[in-house]
Amino acid sequence: MDMKLDQGQEMLRSTARQFLEAECPISLVRELESNGQWHSSEIWERMSDLGWLGMTIPVEYGGGGGTLLDQLVLAEEMGRALLPGPFMTSDILCGQLLLNTGNEEQKREFLPMMSSGNAIFALALAEKNPGLTSYGLTTTGMNSKDGYRINGTKLVVPYAATAEYFICGFNNNHPNKGLGLALVQAKSPGVLITPLKSIANYPRGKVDFCDVVVREQSLLGIPGKADKPLKLAIEYATLIQSVEMVGRAQKILEMVVDYSKTRVQFGRPIGSFQAVQHQCADLRVAIDVARLLVYRGACSLADGQTSYEQVAMAKVAANETSRKATATGHGIFAGISYTLDHDMQMFSARNKLAEASMGNTISHINEIALLMGF
């Protein structure tokens, strides 16, 4: 039993923290939020040089060749720094799907594109039913003489307007019934993108696929057989999302504690009042427990044991901790944090986005109940 990161991971953490403090100050986060871009290609290029995009993608495909724990350490720092960018959808979800389902040529062509930061890949999966699942998809893929014809509407696609490629999930009927995945160029005829105005200007779009033709070589894996690879990619991404939230909550706690030590009212720092101390203590407890659940899930995955239950538990804990961080932050910062000028609302907005991303609590609780045998 060893509950600490190893030396290499600790170094990665401090390097990442320094890098992000220097390269991604909150002023930049604000700017990229205001203009709706939510992405800095300069930072992306530098991260790519450091091997931090496609961190766990094998080196022969242009990735960093790192471990899942390396990825988590990095993601926790990214959450802390509020780093904008298509990390989750491109690097993590699409990266894992390409790795799990792509053939050799596809991996050699597309993974380096992703890891270099030169192309954004966006997962077009979720439809009206707000969840990431292959169940009940209405988007269809039909084999025809020119290729697969994709028809359907994807409701929640991150970075839809700036993605070069979509990985589109469709319901395949014949010969294999199940999930199919198509790599679709965003500029393909028949692709229609409509922006979805979201919290903090987070860039998302609805994507209509109207008779979009996809050639055989752009299908990922065998159509109808992608359910399991998708589930694995989602499990992986859920852990990453969870740790990102823990990183952000940790930063909120530190901000609140720092403020409480210096803000003086009634002749003393407000941090000397028990009510303030106790809220901070409760948030610290929540963060520590959530972090343990996340890293425990990651170690199981790294050991080759998929444990959907452990991952679901991690996300549930991350969601609760995130909400608690939001409430504690706004509660203790009080008046000033209700202004846009103050940084707290930047954190709480991102908390809300993350709580709804990679599964809300209800969806994971349902999963846990199912896995418990109910």
Place this chain on the structure above:
Amino acid sequence: MRFQFNKVQRNFREDLSAFLEREMLPQYETVFGTYTEEQYWFGRALARKLADRGWLTIGWPREYGGGGETLLEQSILDEQIGYHKVPRVGITGLNFAGPAIIKFGTEAQKREYLPPIARGEIEYCQGFTEPNAGSDLASLEMRAFRNGDEFILTGTKIFTSYYAHADFIYLLARTDAGAPKHRGISLFIIDMKTPGINCRPLYYINGEVAAQIYFDDVHVPISCLVGEENSGWYYAMTTLDYERAGLERYARVRRLFDDFVTFCQTARYDGKTLGDNPVVQHKIANLKVGMEGWELACWKVAWMQSRGEIPNAEASIAFLFGTEQRLKFAQEAMEILGFYSTLTIESDLAPLQGGIEGLSRESLHLHGAGTMEIHRNIIAQRGLGLPR
């Protein structure tokens, strides 16, 4: 980073589990605090057997009768004892008095006191809290007057668990009333049969019987003093740190939770199980997240201690979180069982032999090892650096 045990630890855990599985008979299983006399003596006999196998004090140094292993192995023992519903005896000696003597006792005290604890032959109770000194323990008032080659103790201790079978009491008394309060306290080990000691039983909600103990001019030889005079506060705080992981408490609750889940999935009322209701499923799934978080928080403390680290904030985090989860489980389970939850063990119709009803009383013990507010203070001040 690894959350798993190594092979030796896994084997120990399996061997221990198999042993306890064989040894535990249903009539001796205790879910919480209430022991009948039969259960208590069964527990004492079982402690002797564990000692014979070198398991009882697996984490103590070898030279004092221990297994020479770490707090991790000791915590595995705690976990298995809790999970198998073993009537736990001798805990004060194993986790408090023994470690205090190991660290601060004289050679003579070590030779005299440690072997019987390690063999599971002796029972201790702890005399710290007083009517006027609870959270503010350092303000304790019991006096110990030095008089030549003896001390004379006068005062009272309260909420003393395990007093009924205790051979010795391990207590804090004030030896220097002029010094600042933390610096005038000494640690003693006193024979409970010493004249002048009187116990008034206190009947607890969970069925346990503790006591208020009166010391009326109790004369004890100076050999009862542990370590140096007026260093007692430091000794006590250090040894309160010996076992902070709380795996036994966790495992006992976790066992009840696992049994409760099985119950909800199998017991039929009018053809349906409780678990058929999605609301019940959700409550249980939520509870499970809390249980697993509690478990990891406990092991984190045990792991830190096994490395010689002092888990100031972490121990309070594990304790606080655990107390909350236990209460939450009790209240949710009572809700799920409805009126059945109010039947006690004496009723045939009580689900899980009244285990949830028992938990609903046990879980009101919100103050053990410090009140929740004290733990929050510790987390805030020692963990986060907020000002006192």
